[in-house]
Amino acid sequence: MFPVPLFPENASTTADHVDRLYFFLLALSGYVALMIALLLIYFSVRYRRRADGPRPPRIEGALRLEIVWSVVPLLIFLGIFAWGAHGYFVLTQPPDDAIEIYVVGKQWMWKVQHPGGQREINELHVPVNQPVKLILTSEDVVHSFFVPAFRNKVDVLPNRYVSTWFHATKPGRYHIFCSQYCGTNHSGMVGEVVVMEQADYDEWLGGHSEGSLALEGRKLFLKLQCVTCHSADSRARAPVLEDLYGRDVPLRDGRTVRANEDYIRESILDPPAKVVAGFEPIMPTYKGQVNEDEMIQLIEFIKNLRAGQTPTRTEETPPPAVGAPAPKKETPR
Amino acid sequence: MAERVSSPTTYYAVFGALIALTALTVGVSLLNLGPWHTAVGLAIATTKALLVALFFMHLLHGSRLAWVALAVGVFWLGILMVLTLADYLTRPWLYN
């Protein structure tokens, strides 16, 4: 291959879309810049100052010409805006059947956690031809998760979950860069996305699983005594958490809030902030007892909690073996 | 320099109105207006500000450019607020 790469690899569905718009803009800009340059050179040579040259006429301007070269660029620009906006919309709406992988940015490393419990540092193994949704947060300053091959970038903010998604089309190893300046080793906060065939991916999953994220969350749920209040029966002093994720939760002060990752996280760290209607704000705060990684396990556990799966308080028998990648939905193999 | 000098009574009248409006805004704030609370508070504050600007800062018969400067300042503050709030208010609009 030519020693100097002049164009990034195209390894995701959104990459095609972005590249088409990029080439159109390149062609348009190249044409306009070239025309301006040629006109400047031509006028400078054709009308160069000569001793006996004709005296320049007094031209004030031409209204019609001005209107044309104001309206025409405006219309072209609106077209480009619509094209760009369409691409952006596609990028901000992850498909429902995407695998959810959690990424935590920390000063100068990326910590990745797969639903199956696999943990990675600065590496992200994903299957090819399968939409993958990333849920990212930061532990300290603002970072930015950038994969040039997927034409995808999202700023990772502390104290808040942001999400993005991609659909890899070509197996291989692609750069991950941190593109928001974050301190001394900002240049070292890099990693690699490893896109694998489905078979290799399953084999990789098998080899690294130490119990699924949801299972870890379940253990934590018991260890932190959450089950004493959040048990399955309805007369408990706390709301039942089954099938909570994605629902609209009515609150005590009349507002209704979508139960997403931010809501679950806030209710664990600051329970009285959003108390569910019909309940008292008696839950103590778990700030300081749950770090970012454990928070993700609890969230994954609550997201996968289906009717009847709330663990009972007296947990003698070992929990039913939950399959390694907790099948959230029957994804067609 | 040419415009006429307003008599002290105008100033005292405006001063009285300002004191009354201050008492009003404090009084109104004690009632339970619910969501209307900020709107009423800002409305009273804006009238007081206009009173001070028109009479004390003699904008009423001041130079036209002073009006333009004030209007531009207020409008640009509006741009900053409206477009920043456009971001904050539309963030929770989850479309999925």
Next chain:
Amino acid sequence: MSIITSPFRPQGIALAPAPGPGRRPVHYLNAAYGVRSWLLTTDHKRIALLYLVSLTLMFIIGGLAATLIRLDLLTPSNKMMHADTYNKMFSAHGIIMIFFFLVAAIPAVFGNFFLPMMIGARDLAFPRLNLASWYVYVAGAVMILWVIFGGGVDTGWTFYTPYSSKSSHTQVLPTLVAAVLAGFSSVFTALNLIVTTHRLRAPGMTWFRLPLFVWSMYATSFIVLLATPVLAMALILVGVERACGVGIFDPALGGDPVLFQHLFWFYSHPAVYIMVLPAMGVVSEIIPCFARKNVFGYGFIAFSSIGIAVVGFLVWAHHMFVAGISVYAALIFSLLSYLVAVPSAIKVFNWTATLYRGSVSLQTPMLCCLGFIGLFTMGGLTGLFLAALAVDVHVHDTYFVIAHFHFIMVGGTVMAYMGALHYWWPKMTGRMYPEGLGRIAAVIIFVGFILTFLPQFVLGYLGMPRRYHFYAPEFQVLNVLSTAGASILAVGYALPLTYLLWSLRWGEKAGPNPWNATGLEWQTPSPPPPHNFAETPVVTCGPYEYTLQEEAASVG
């Protein structure tokens, strides 16, 4: 008393009384001598020269930082600097070049010097405020130099929280104070220029007889006055957060770092128009003069400056498309960003049309302006890439953005600054610069610039992030090209510095109007007397009556 009567020259202009034999003419440079006469001057021309000297010094220091960055980027994992040092270098380069050179360059030097003369005034509205503006600038400059040579700051010129408020352990607080001081200095200058344009115009100088340089100075001052306060407040809040450990952008308290980005970019995007609008004003002055023709579409160029100033305030969040703002806000700002591109396009088309059927002479100022139009057009067009949401997600915070704004700041503003320096040098110093060397310098700067920043577009789309001390090996060849270009650019900038200083002593004497230009500033002797005009001129015609000038020249 010789009164030159000719149709194009405003009536009633009396040149300063011809000096008696042997007695040298009194002008603003030899009117008074000694340090006090310079450090306590209220003459807008002397303050402009004070600014010129301090700005050139800051440009050199900023340029040194850039040279170190480009040298360090020669190899992927260069051990020339520690990572922290590299971060301090790009921060110093950014802060000095933006706050201490580009924002003040053309308004403080040429705006101060020529705006009063162009509108027929004897001085700016508030002379002492003008001197205060220079002292505030120097205070800021001394503070930023003290920071840089005393340990440096590593937050970049953007000061993003929570890094700048909590994680950075470098001297951020004094840097914030220095930036706020530079901001106030530009506010004082802008205040002066706006009030002077409104209140001190010569009789007959209506708004549509104002030279286009004055229009662009007015629009720039308008932006400075309305945007700088918000930056000052944002930086003060970061300072408070650092000093008291508790703050408004602190995520631990539920504060929102994106709020800082909103307040910061509310200033920093209009700031790019603060930096480029004066350059456009200079080009609108120089193109008609060297094409000997009226400017094409005077009204459209004038109002496009105001259009840029107004719409420029509505677009700031296109710097934050991936920063976590809501999708709907991103759509609004992307649409508005395309509206602001139209006035710039109008200007470029009008300048090009001005050359049509003109009598073009490619002297140094004209070469610089043609370079400006070429490079600014490419810079502006790449802005279209960045405003398109889908492409911005890929190229945001990469070298594509670096190339984009350098095309506009260095290819545009600094090139126009060079053009203005050469165009008005005879008027400011009474000496001509060496024309041959001038043209060579302009060409070297153009070539060096293209070689430096064109490869960075390619690097950007390849995905090389900005502010990277070491990078993936495959980016090396393009970086080496860029560094080669940077060395040519450095030579290009060093050249004018030398021959302009040389011309102060040995340059040939320049008459009052070496370019035979229209405009009131050319109706005074060079260098101009302390109060510009013997008595206030009366203006009877438009600013660019070159066709009448040509007839008078050919008849005379």
Next chain:
Amino acid sequence: MSANTGALWEHYENLEQQHEANVLGMWVFLATELLIFGALFTGYAAYRAQGDYSASFEHASSKLNLGIGAVNTVVLLTSSLTMALAVRAARLGRRRALVVLLLLTALFGTVFMGFKAVEYYEDYEKKLVPGLAFDPEEWRHGPVKPGPVQLFLMFYYVMTGLHAVHLTLGIAIMLTLAVMAGRGSFSPRWYAPVDIWGLYWHFVDVVWIFLLPLLYLIGTHGKF
């Protein structure tokens, strides 16, 4: 400033043009001041617009001393009255009244600062100063969270602090103007400094007029 007869600066045609230039200069400067405080109001509005901050903001605001806030407003309005009368006196050439009114304005300003200092000290005692004297646990009940409470208090201190800095500058300027007026620097033909610094003083008063409802009066509703 030369004696009041020769007050005309060389590059102006007449005192009228010079006066108008000064007034326009001050109005343009006030537009920039409007945006300095505007940036703070924008930050405040951005947080309060989000549902889960208003409860903490209102609770924290109810802890502020509304009494001193209201009295301070009256004090500042009175100082605006005396300032307006001072400008009128300057225009009519009544030098003694001008000096007295300028001193009165400065006095009311100082009274305001005095009340403000008392209030700040009281806030310190009530442990309302984040970072210095603040106990987060005390603010953790119902929807009220210590984070947003500290945000509100930071807005309170930065807004009233910046206002106090502007007021202190105003008092210093009033005193210098009083001294100059005493020395007869102003006349009915040249009194622009009094006029423009009067505009500045009224602007600082208008800022306080907006600070009162936004900082003090959001926590009080429903108390009656």
